[in-house]
Amino acid sequence: MKASVFTWEYPPAIYGGAGVHAKYITMALAKLIKVEVRTLDIGAPPEIEGVNVLRYQSTLRGLATGDPRIIKALQVLSFNMNMVADPIDAAIVHTHTWYTNFAGAMAKRIYGAKLVATVHSLEPLRPWKREQLGAGYELSSWMEREGLLACDAVVAVSRDMKADIQKAYPIPASRVAVIHNGVDPQKYYPRDGLESVAKFSIRKPYVFFVGRLSRQKGIFDLLNAMDGVPEGTTLVLATGKPDTPEIEDDLRAALKLRNDVVWIREMLEDHDLVNLYNEAAVFACPSVYEPFGIINLEAMACETPVVATRVGGIKEVVVDEETGLLVPPSEPAKLAHAITRIVEDPTTGTTMGKAGRRHVLRQFTWDRIAAKTLELYRSLT
Structure with a gap:
């Protein structure tokens, strides 16, 4: 089996829990199956044993200078399109966060892969994102919704998150699995600091x-x-x-x-x-x-x-x-x-x-x- 994991954050560009999750879950899965990662092209290319990393950029080219908050959301959309422009031969496409959810929906339609998404947070429950994205928040929310509704299975990182998913979107409980995040106890351990x-x-x-x-x-x-x-x-x-x-x-x-x-x-x-x-x-x-x-x-x-x-x-x-x-x-x-x-x-x-x-x-x-x-x-x- 092969899984293609879509994630905005991946080494060396990690700034939140979703990026930490993407790094370690792909490393652990690579011990069990073939794993490919499609991610943002930023920083030095990572070298992670057993993981084939493909990196993509945003190629948004507007003629005028618009609201930078809206432009940011549109750049993410163009990044999603670029990720699925390359053929996908994986049986599973697994997306993380609104930054890649919509790419998963496209990949399922184009290549016929089964689609899984891990939900680390939900746009409808983060109204303060309007401060960050302005009207782009409407686009991020739409990309998340379309990406999650297309899924064959959704992973909730907690029981509370499963309940939130079902409140936010018409996704049946049978399609939502609770799988917690993890930690590497060989990296995080008691020592003199x-x-x-x-x-x-x-x-x-x-x-x-x-x-x-x-x-x-x-x-x-x-x-x-x-x-x-x-x-x-x-x-x-x-x-x-x-x-x-x-x-x-x-x-x-x-x-x-x-x-x-x-x-x-x-x-x-x-x-x-x-x-x-x-x-x-x-x-x-x-x-x-x-x-x-x-x-x-x-x-x-x-x-x-x-x-x-x-x-x-x-x-x-x-x-x-x-x-x-x-x-x-x-x-x-x-x-x-x-x-x-x-x-x-x-x-x-x-x-x-x-x-x-x-x-x-x-x-x-x-x-x-x-x-x-x-x-x-x-x-x-």
Whole structure:
């Protein structure tokens, strides 16, 4: 069997959970079947054993300069068309996010492949995307809808996501399989990380946040929560690409009033990322919308306790009072209280951290996720 995986994000250009998923699921599937990846042509070509990577560009050529937000969505559409211009001989086409969903629908019609899509988020549930895409949000939503309705099977990364899919689109429950994301416990593991703490001049104890700079991630709730944690606690924000210039400006303005925050504004190298997970007193995930949240698995694999919001797939990853603490979204005071509990009681934090890694090893390895994905493929052919 051969699968052709369509994804906007792929090494070296990864800035979110969907890209992490695409990288590791293709690596794990390549141990079991032939795997081809069709992705964006950016950065140095990746060399991943067993995975044939084909890279494509947007070729949008307008005569005038339009709204750049709309142009971005149209560029994605042209990228989708270019991906399916090359013949596809795979039995399965598997798409990830609205950036490639529509290409999957075209590939099914043109080449007769069975179509699978993994849903990492849903455009109808992310209205703040209008700030990022303007009227292009209508196009991204349409591309997602057409791509998902064409699927022979849809993968939801959590039970909550399955329910959301069925609310958003007329897709029968029998066509939606829940297959969680995973983590590589050989990459994310307990170790001394003080080298990276010194590199970024971080004062311990610290609360660690990793994520895209987006309204979705609840970063301003976390900033407000820091007013209620023990004095001397540092917040380390490792933020990737901002959704919009405006949100970056808002964060910069908020940080002018604080001296307890270290802002790392670029994607961390893997070595530093794992080190900073390990040395954190708490990993914080204050999202207001989070279909899964791979970052929580990464922290847990490093034996770091997690404080996260009780939303979406997070509830299926973090075991409250066992591997971390869950709090309601958009309530900074409760977030602060949970962080304080762990910062002031390192023994409890250590116990939760060790329980977190055990939980990861039992349920969330990529080999386990790949086996479930292959089982789904085989049910379609």
